[in-house]
Amino acid sequence: MARRQSSAAKQNDGMTTLLTGEEADDFFAGTLEQQESESDFADGGATTEPIDGEVAAEPREVEEDSVRIYLREIARHKLLTGREEIELARRIKAGDAVAKRKLIQSNLRLVVSIAKRYRHHGLGLQDLVQEGSLGLMRAVEKFDPERGNKFSTYATWWIRQAVTRAIANKARTIRVPVHMNEVLNKLRKSNTALCQELGRVPTPDELSEASGVSREKVLLAYDSSRSPLSLDSACGDDSDATLADVIQDETALAPDEATAANLMVTHVLDSLVCLSTEERELLSFRYGLTGRTPMSLEESGRNMGLTKEQARNLEVRALNKLRRGVNSNMREYLR
CATH class of the missing domain: 1.10.10.10 (Winged helix-like DNA-binding domain superfamily/Winged helix DNA-binding domain)
Known part of the structure; x- marks a missing residue:
C-alpha cells in the first residue's frame, strides 16, 4: 500500500505513523487473525474454508504484504499524549501545516484498527484504509481542542463514517442507501450470533426477534444483500454463450x-x-x-x-x- 501512488501514505504528503518493527508484526498478525466471522449476509453467516493443499489467492497475498509494509512505515511515528494533541490542534487552528501532518501521522494506526473491522463488507483493506484516512483528515480539520474531548474519540466517528459511506457507495454494483447498510450490519451481527447459538441459519422471524428489526425489513435486507449477476457472464464452461443469449425475453412474443x-x-x-x-x-x-x-x-x-x-x-x-x-x-x- 505504501508503495502505491493511490495509497493513503502517498496521498497525504507521505503520511506514516508509529510502532517498532516487532510491534508492527504483532499488530499485523492480530489484524489478520481477527477476521470477521460474518461473511456475506445472504449466505447466512457461513464461512468458506480453503481446501487442503489449495494455494492462497494471489490478490490476498499482495494485500497482506502491502498492509505489512504500511504498518512498518506508520510504526516510525510515536503516539501522542493528550496534552500534545491539544497543543497540535491549537497550532492547526492557527494554520500550522506541520502540526496538521503530525497529528494525522500519529493517528493512522487508529484508521487501520477501524478499517479492519469492515474488511469483509465488499471493499479491500487497502481501500478501507484510504477512505478512513480521508475521514481522519476531516477530523483533524474539524477538531476543537477547547471543548475538552479526546481527539481519538472524536476522530473515530469521522473515520467510521468515511469507511461506512465508502462501503455504501462503492462496494456494490447497485448502491444501497446508508441507512440500509446500517440495518445490514446490525443483521449480520445478529445472524452470526444466532448461527453459533442454533447451529444453523436462522429464519427471518428468529432474526427479526433477535435484532429488533421488523420482519419486512429483514426480508428487504435479504434482497438488498444479493449481488447482481451480469448478463455478460458465461453460460457454461465450454461455451461462448452468455446469459443474455439464453434468458427468455418476457416482453417478446413466443x-x-x-x-x-x-x-x-x-x-x-x-x-x-x-x-x-x-x-x-x-x-x-x-x-x-x-x-x-x-x-x-x-x-x-x-x-x-x-x-x-x-x-x-x-x-x-x-x-x-x-x-x-x-x-x-x-x-x-x-x-
Missing part, C-alpha cells in the same frame, strides 16, 4: 404467438376488401392498421378532410359492413 398475431393481421386486412377505399382509409387511421398510430375520430377525419360527424358516420357504415361480411377465418378471433 414464436407461435407471433405467428398467430401475424396471421390475424393478414385475415383482418383481407376482410377489408368489402369496404370502399374511403372506409378502409378511415379504419386504418382510426385503429392503427398497417403499423400506424391509432387516432381519434376528429384526427382521422381531419386527415381525410372530413368533419368529426362525417368521420363517425363513415366508421359506423364500415363496421356494419365488416360485421355482415365476417368470414370463417375472422370468426376464430371473435370467440
Whole structure:
C-alpha cells in the first residue's frame, strides 16, 4: 500500500505513523487473525474454508504484504499524549501545516484498527484504509481542542463514517442507501450470533426477534444483500454463450404467438376488401392498421378532410359492413 501512488501514505504528503518493527508484526498478525466471522449476509453467516493443499489467492497475498509494509512505515511515528494533541490542534487552528501532518501521522494506526473491522463488507483493506484516512483528515480539520474531548474519540466517528459511506457507495454494483447498510450490519451481527447459538441459519422471524428489526425489513435486507449477476457472464464452461443469449425475453412474443398475431393481421386486412377505399382509409387511421398510430375520430377525419360527424358516420357504415361480411377465418378471433 505504501508503495502505491493511490495509497493513503502517498496521498497525504507521505503520511506514516508509529510502532517498532516487532510491534508492527504483532499488530499485523492480530489484524489478520481477527477476521470477521460474518461473511456475506445472504449466505447466512457461513464461512468458506480453503481446501487442503489449495494455494492462497494471489490478490490476498499482495494485500497482506502491502498492509505489512504500511504498518512498518506508520510504526516510525510515536503516539501522542493528550496534552500534545491539544497543543497540535491549537497550532492547526492557527494554520500550522506541520502540526496538521503530525497529528494525522500519529493517528493512522487508529484508521487501520477501524478499517479492519469492515474488511469483509465488499471493499479491500487497502481501500478501507484510504477512505478512513480521508475521514481522519476531516477530523483533524474539524477538531476543537477547547471543548475538552479526546481527539481519538472524536476522530473515530469521522473515520467510521468515511469507511461506512465508502462501503455504501462503492462496494456494490447497485448502491444501497446508508441507512440500509446500517440495518445490514446490525443483521449480520445478529445472524452470526444466532448461527453459533442454533447451529444453523436462522429464519427471518428468529432474526427479526433477535435484532429488533421488523420482519419486512429483514426480508428487504435479504434482497438488498444479493449481488447482481451480469448478463455478460458465461453460460457454461465450454461455451461462448452468455446469459443474455439464453434468458427468455418476457416482453417478446413466443414464436407461435407471433405467428398467430401475424396471421390475424393478414385475415383482418383481407376482410377489408368489402369496404370502399374511403372506409378502409378511415379504419386504418382510426385503429392503427398497417403499423400506424391509432387516432381519434376528429384526427382521422381531419386527415381525410372530413368533419368529426362525417368521420363517425363513415366508421359506423364500415363496421356494419365488416360485421355482415365476417368470414370463417375472422370468426376464430371473435370467440
